Amino acid sequence: xxxxxxxxxxxxxxxxxxxxxxxxxxxxxxxxxxxxxxxxxxxxxxxxxxxxxxxxxxxxxxxxxxxxxxxxxxxxxxxxxxxxxxxxxxxxxxxxxxxxxxxxxxxxxxxxxxxxxxxxxxxxxxxxxxxxxxxxxxxxxxxxxxxxxxxxxxxxxxxxxxxxxxxxxxxxxxxxxxxxxxxxxxxxxxxxxxxxxxxxxxxxxxxxxxxxxxxxxxxxxxxxxxxxxxxxxxxxxxxxxxxxxxxxxxxxxxxxxxxxxxxxxxxxxxxxxxxxxxxxxxxxxxxxxxxxxxxxxxxxxxxxxxxxxxxxxxxxxxxxxxxxxxxxxxxxxxxxxxxxxxxxxxxxxxxxxxxxxxxxxxxxxxxxxxxxxxxxxxxxxxxxxxxxxxxxxxxxxxxxxxxxxxxxxxxxxxxxxxxxxxxxxxxxxxxxxxxxxxxxxxxxxxxxxxxxxxxxxxxxxxxxxxxxxxxxxxxxxxxxxxxxxxxxxxxxxxxxxxxxxxxxxxxxxxxxxxxxxxxxxxxxxxxxxxxxxxxxxxxxxxxxxxxxxxxxxxxxxxxxxxxxxxxxxxxxxxxxxxxxxxxxxxxxxxxxxxxxxxxxxxxxxxxxxxxx
Ligand SMILES: Cc1cc2nc3c(=O)[nH]c(=O)nc-3n(C[C@H](O)[C@H](O)[C@H](O)COP(=O)(O)OP(=O)(O)OC[C@H]3O[C@@H](n4cnc5c(N)ncnc54)[C@H](O)[C@@H]3O)c2cc1C
Numbered sequence: 001x002x003x004x005x006x007x008x009x010x011x012x013x014x015x016x017x018x019x020x021x022x023x024x025x026x027x028x029x030x031x032x033x034x035x036x037x038x039x040x041x042x043x044x045x046x047x048x049x050x051x052x053x054x055x056x057x058x059x060x061x062x063x064x065x066x067x068x069x070x071x072x073x074x075x076x077x078x079x080x081x082x083x084x085x086x087x088x089x090x091x092x093x094x095x096x097x098x099x100x101x102x103x104x105x106x107x108x109x110x111x112x113x114x115x116x117x118x119x120x121x122x123x124x125x126x127x128x129x130x131x132x133x134x135x136x137x138x139x140x141x142x143x144x145x146x147x148x149x150x151x152x153x154x155x156x157x158x159x160x161x162x163x164x165x166x167x168x169x170x171x172x173x174x175x176x177x178x179x180x181x182x183x184x185x186x187x188x189x190x191x192x193x194x195x196x197x198x199x200x201x202x203x204x205x206x207x208x209x210x211x212x213x214x215x216x217x218x219x220x221x222x223x224x225x226x227x228x229x230x231x232x233x234x235x236x237x238x239x240x241x242x243x244x245x246x247x248x249x250x251x252x253x254x255x256x257x258x259x260x261x262x263x264x265x266x267x268x269x270x271x272x273x274x275x276x277x278x279x280x281x282x283x284x285x286x287x288x289x290x291x292x293x294x295x296x297x298x299x300x301x302x303x304x305x306x307x308x309x310x311x312x313x314x315x316x317x318x319x320x321x322x323x324x325x326x327x328x329x330x331x332x333x334x335x336x337x338x339x340x341x342x343x344x345x346x347x348x349x350x351x352x353x354x355x356x357x358x359x360x361x362x363x364x365x366x367x368x369x370x371x372x373x374x375x376x377x378x379x380x381x382x383x384x385x386x387x388x389x390x391x392x393x394x395x396x397x398x399x400x401x402x403x404x405x406x407x408x409x410x411x412x413x414x415x416x417x418x419x420x421x422x423x424x425x426x427x428x429x430x431x432x433x434x435x436x437x438x439x440x441x442x443x444x445x446x447x448x449x450x451x452x453x454x455x456x457x458x459x460x461x462x463x464x465x466x467x468x469x470x471x472x473x474x475x476x477x478x479x480x481x482x483x484x485x486x487x488x489x490x491x492x493x494x495x496x497x498x499x500x501x502x503x504x505x506x507x508x509x510x511x512x513x514x515x516x517x518x519x520x521x522x523x524x525x526x527x528x529x530x531x532x533x534x535x536x537x538x539x540x541x542x543x544x545x546x547x548x549x550x551x552x553x554x555x556x557x558x559x560x561x562x563x564x565x566x567x568x569x570x571x572x573x574x575x576x577x578x579x580x581x582x583x584x585x586x587x588x589x590x591x592x593x594x595x596x597x598x599x600x601x602x603x604x605x606x607x608x609x610x611x612x
Contacts, residue, residue, distance in 0.1 A: 005179045011516075013179035016222075017274035018428070019282070019356065027347075028357025031536075032430035032529050034469045034501030036494040038480070041343055042540045043547070045350040047111060055112025058097070062116055065092055072124035073389055076404055079247040081126055086164070086208075094120075094131060096160025099140050103156035110283065110348040114290035114341060121291035122298045125408035126248025130164075132287035133204035133249075137416070138165035139211050139227055141280045146225075146268035155211060155227055163210035166230075168200040168254065169277060176421045178215070178274055181223055183256065185216035194218070196226070196234075196259040206252030207240040214256070215273045222271030226261045234259035245407030281416065283348050285359040288416055289341050289366035295405055296334040296370050299377040302400055303327050306381055317380070326376045332566055333373050335559035336534050337366045339541035357429050361530045364422040367412035374409045378402050420519070427522040430529060431515075434508055437461040442513050466505070469498045484546075485557060486539040489564040493532045493539075496571055500528050503578055520583045528574045531567045538563045 022029065027040040070085050089095060097113045099105020108116065113135075121128030135141060139159045143151055159165045174180045183198025196216055200206070209230045218224045228235075239253040268276045307318030307327055317323045344358040378385035381402050384392060389399035413419050435442065438461075440454035473479040474494030480487040504525055511518055542560035546553035592598060 005177065010177050010179040013274065014425075015428075017178075017278045019275070019279055022354055022432075024352065024354040026354040026357055027536075028361060028426075028529065028533060029354075029429060029432070031493075031497050031532055032357075032500065032504065032525075033433055033465075034472075034498040036473070036490075036497050036536070038490065038536070038540075040353055041347070041536060042483075042543065044343060044540060044544045045346050047346070048109065048349075051109040051112065051349070054106070055108055055115065058093075058106060058108060058112065059115060059119060061092055062094065062119060065089075066120065066123045066127075070123060070127070073393075073399060073401075075124045075126055075248040076401065077390060079242065081124075081130060081248045081250075085127075086130075089127075089131070090162055093161065095134060095162070095164070096140070096156075097131070098135050099144070099156050099160040103152055103160060105140075105156065105160035110286060110345045111342070114286055114293075114345050117287055117290040118294035118297070120294075122294040124248060125291065125295070125405075126246050128287075128291045128294070129246050129249050130205060132291065133167065134159070134165050136284035136287040137167040137213075137277075137280060138205065139213055140165070141284050142213055142225060142267050142276050143227065145279060146276050147227075150264070151227065151267070159211060164205050164208055166203045166205035166209040166212045166252075167277075168203045168206065168212055169215045170202050171199060172201050176418060178223060178277075181215065181217050183214070183216040185218050185224055185226065185261065187219065188260070191263065193260055193262040193265070194226070196228070196256040196261055198256050199238075200252075200254045200256070202241060203252045203254055204249055206254050207237050207250035209250075209252075213267065214261075215277065218270055220270050223273040224270050225267040225273035225276040227265050227267055228259070228261050232259050232261070244410060245404065246411060281359075282356040283359055285363040285416060286341065286345055286348065288412055289337065289362040289370075290345075292366035292370035292409070292412055293334070293337050293341050295409055296330070296337055296366075296373045298405070299373050300331050300334050302402065303330050303377055303380045306384075306400075310382075317382075323380055326380050328562060329566065330373050330376055330380075332559055332563040333369050335541075335556075336538050336563040336567065337369060339537040339560070339563075340365060340534050342541050342544070343537040357426060358533065360417070360422055360426050360429075361526075361533050363416060364419060364426065364526070365530045365534060368419060371409055371413060374402070374406045378406055420523075423519065423523040423526045424516075426526045426529070430525065431504065431508065434505075438508075442508065442515075462505075469502050469505075472498050474498070483539055483543055486542060486560055486564065489535055489561070489568070490539050492564075492568055492571075493536050496528070496532055496575075499575065500525065500532070503575070507578075518583065520581065520586075521578065524574045524578050528571055528578075531571045531574070535564045535567045535571075538567075 025037065025040055027037055030037045065088055069088050075081055093106045094116070096105030097108045097116055099107065101107040117128045117132055120131060139155055143155055169178065171182055173182060183196065183200065185194035185196050187194055196214060198216060200214065206212070212228050212230050214226050214228055215223050216226065234257045236255045236257070237252045238255055241251045241253065304327070307323055308316050310317045313320065318327055340362050344355055344362050347353045347355045347358065381400070385402040388403060389401040393399040417425060438454055438458035440450045441458060472494050474491040480490040483490055507521055507525070508515055515522070538560040542556040545556040
């Protein structure tokens with residue numbers, strides 16, 4: 001039977017899994033507080049020469065393997081990554097890209113790990129999904145962050161070379177809400193381990209895995225993460241799931257019946273499993289935008305080639321303004337997403353900043369913008385965009401899989417934290433400073449003494465903070481001139497960041513504890529922050545290209561400029577809608593829909609789904 005969990009309990013579980021402390025500076029956190037800390041992202045850290053050489057060598061091998069030994073169309077047709085391909089990936093060391101050499105991996109930097117995913121994902125998304133599920137959320141990353149030395153020595157060489165791993169959190173009743181987790185781990189009488197019971201849904205790689213991470217409730221309280229040999233007695237793969245896209249992934253329903261897992265297989269501390277999962281994702285989240293960047297760069301290529309070749313109404317379609325605007329959007333967006341990824345990934349390698357907000361924004365932003373990019377790409381390709389690659393080939397045309405890209409891309413807005421959950425998660429971090437100084441005041445409940453203490457504390461903070469939001473570098477002509485022609489965009493970011501902080505403060509005053517219910521408002525606040533990080537990244541990345549690859553300086557500036565212009569318009573629209581919107585009417589109408597008020601609107605159609 002489904003566990004009943006209140007909203008408050010669900011929130012408490014999420015809160016307990018959060019990393020509460022900020023030990024390192026955070027560009028994103030300051031941005032939401034109205035402070036543009038350009039020094040944290042500019043100039044970007046230089047890439048380590050040895051890491052570049054190693055990374056480039058690997059990319060060359062991966063590229064050659066993909067193009068000579070992997071048929072992406074066969075993966076799509078057969079809905080399967082052939083065993084020989086998996087063996088080839090193992091031989092290349094692709095399973096252990098991020099595992100340090102001392103544990104048998106390749107020890108690639110974050111930047112090159114991402115580039116490998118970008119490359120593999122552009123060939124077939126199922127390949128990059130296999131690789132990222134295996135190492136960004138699978139066994140390697142949680143063990144690297146939380147494992148004991150014995151655990152690392154035992155498991156890492158396996159998952160780096162030969163053993164496929166998976167991450168099993170989701171259950172039929174547990175999607176975005178881990179508080180409802182039903183799988184249990186019961187300590188054995190002799191204390192040597194636990195017995196696992198439960199059903200896990202949608203585990204990517206779960207149909208072929210050798211070693212997995214499983215999340216289960218423990219009687220001590222909370223959720224614990226276990227590493228488990230998948231051939232343990234009592235583990236049954238019940239079903240391989242099929243989806244709209246990612247047809248080659250081996251995604252499972254797996255049941256656990258009294259599966260013994262030794263006590264030494266607990267990852268981190270008992271009851272801290274969600275913290276393990278969330279902290280793993282702090283950088284692990286960069287894998288997904290890397291895949292979105294790959295698809296978007298491919299979209300630039302396809303739209304460039306097709307719009308120049310296809311002639312309608314007397315000229316190539318790329319010369320018609322409507323299509324030209326789409327090409328510009330695709331190219332500028334691909335640049336913007338790559339910039340954001342590069343800024344966040346170099347910071348991840350550099351390890352001097354806390355990048356949890358930047359990585360989360362990169363996931364949110366690239367999955368949303370990347371989706372629009374492939375949608376526009378389909379429009380540029382017209383009917384051919386909607387036609388399958390096999391059908392195109394059968395008619396004698398190039399098998400360009402745009403419809404597949406669209407199908408494969410869609411999931412990115414749902415998994416590893418849906419857009420709605422990312423909005424809440426980032427909003428929580430964005431208002432963290434306010435909760436720290438004024439938490440008691442914002443809580444609906446709480447005792448008066450605590451509220452008074454909180455009021456004094458908050459008064460002191462806001463007396464210093466608020467005046468700083470009135471003026472800043474963004475108002476000074478000539479500020480950020482070291483960024484050349486792109487400086488006005490950075491000035492915009494500075495001004496908009498203060499406006500965002502003022503708006504957030506206003507929203508907190510207006511709705512207080514109820515602000516968390518205003519998800520549409522929070523979503524806009526986060527989306528503005530995301531666009532500002534994107535603009536800052538585009539400007540900084542163009543400057544990096546100017547320094548590192550001078551021949552491309554002008555082109556990078558042009559791409560960055562258009563991207564920033566488009567992003568600024570999105571920011572303006574978001575600000576406009578922040579407090580002038582139809583949220584209240586929308587919410588009320590939705591409740592009417594849920595209550596059956598408009599049932600007559602559904603007349604005249606049939607529902608092809610039976611009872612299931
Ligand atoms: C192809 C694929 C691969 C996957 N791989 C894995 C894997 O390897 N391991 C694993 O553990 N899981 C995996 N998942 C599960 C995936 O992470 C979940 O689908 C995701 O967490 C969303 O959960 P859900 O689908 O149950 O949606 P639900 O949580 O039921 O949500 C339904 C809708 O409500 C929204 N929503 C939910 N809660 C809130 C809230 N509090 N506020 C506002 N909106 C809300 C959601 O955003 C969504 O739009 C995979 C799923 C798919 C489809």
